[in-house]
Amino acid sequence: MKMKTRLKSKLSRTFANNFPDVYQKFTMRHTNNNEELPETTVTKPLTACTVALVSTAGVHLKSDPPFDVDNPAGDPTFRLVPGNTAETDLTVTHIYYDTKYAKTDPSIVFPITQLRELEAEGEIGAVAGANLGLNGGILDTELVERDAIPVVVELFRNENIDVALLVPG
Numbered sequence: 001m002k003m004k005t006r007l008k009s010k011l012s013r014t015f016a017n018n019f020p021d022v023y024q025k026f027t028m029r030h031t032n033n034n035e036e037l038p039e040t041t042v043t044k045p046l047t048a049c050t051v052a053l054v055s056t057a058g059v060h061l062k063s064d065p066p067f068d069v070d071n072p073a074g075d076p077t078f079r080l081v082p083g084n085t086a087e088t089d090l091t092v093t094h095i096y097y098d099t100k101y102a103k104t105d106p107s108i109v110f111p112i113t114q115l116r117e118l119e120a121e122g123e124i125g126a127v128a129g130a131n132l133g134l135n136g137g138i139l140d141t142e143l144v145e146r147d148a149i150p151v152v153v154e155l156f157r158n159e160n161i162d163v164a165l166l167v168p169g
Contacts, residue, residue, distance in 0.1 A: 042163060049162035051118075052128035053081070056136030057102060057109035057169025058094030061085065066093035067135035074138030076148055083127040087113055094169055096137040102169075109169055128161045136169045 042049065058067050060079035068075040081090070090106040092099045102109045112131065118124045132152065138144055156164065 044162065046124050046163070047122060048125045050126045050128050050160055051115060051124045051163045051165055052156065052159075052161045053110060053112060053115060053131040053167060054134070054164045055110045055132070055167040055169060056134045057097070057167065058092045058099070058135045059090055059102075059106065059110040059133035059169075060093065061089055062091045063089070066091075069093060069095045069135070073140035073143075075135045076138055076140075076143035077135075078148055078152065079133040081110070081112070081131040081133055083112070083116075083129045083131060085112060085131075092133075092169075094135055094137070097169060109167055111167065115165070125162075128156075128159055130155055130159045130161070 059081065060066065061081060064079050067077070067079075087106045090110060090112075092102045092106065092109065094102075107113055110131075110133065112127070115124070115127050119127050134148075
């Protein structure tokens, strides 16, 4: 990680810890309203649903390339995390929060083990084979909206995923 990125990371965490009210001013007004992807209601019980995890905490497999935290606009890509992944195979790459604890216990930001427990207990139908790690803090959302989101929507449709559990980072 570049020195400039380390400094930016330290400043952003210090700012967030000392001035939390400032973050209330951020909105989603800059994003596009996509009428082709309307909200929907789950029509079957969770016990019959395939559930995917989607985390913006920078989660990815240790074998994957890390997110590009040196990109000033943010990294608009995503990483696939198979449903049978062991927590020991996960890591995180992010600069807008202290990742020390998430690297020690990835379930803090990516509760895949707990989701598998819910599957074993019959609380959900199945853990999705395709789960996603994203790097939040993307300042320029155009690439995500244009390139990544349509791919993810198609992936989730092809994988017959009924519910996505969103875990912020």
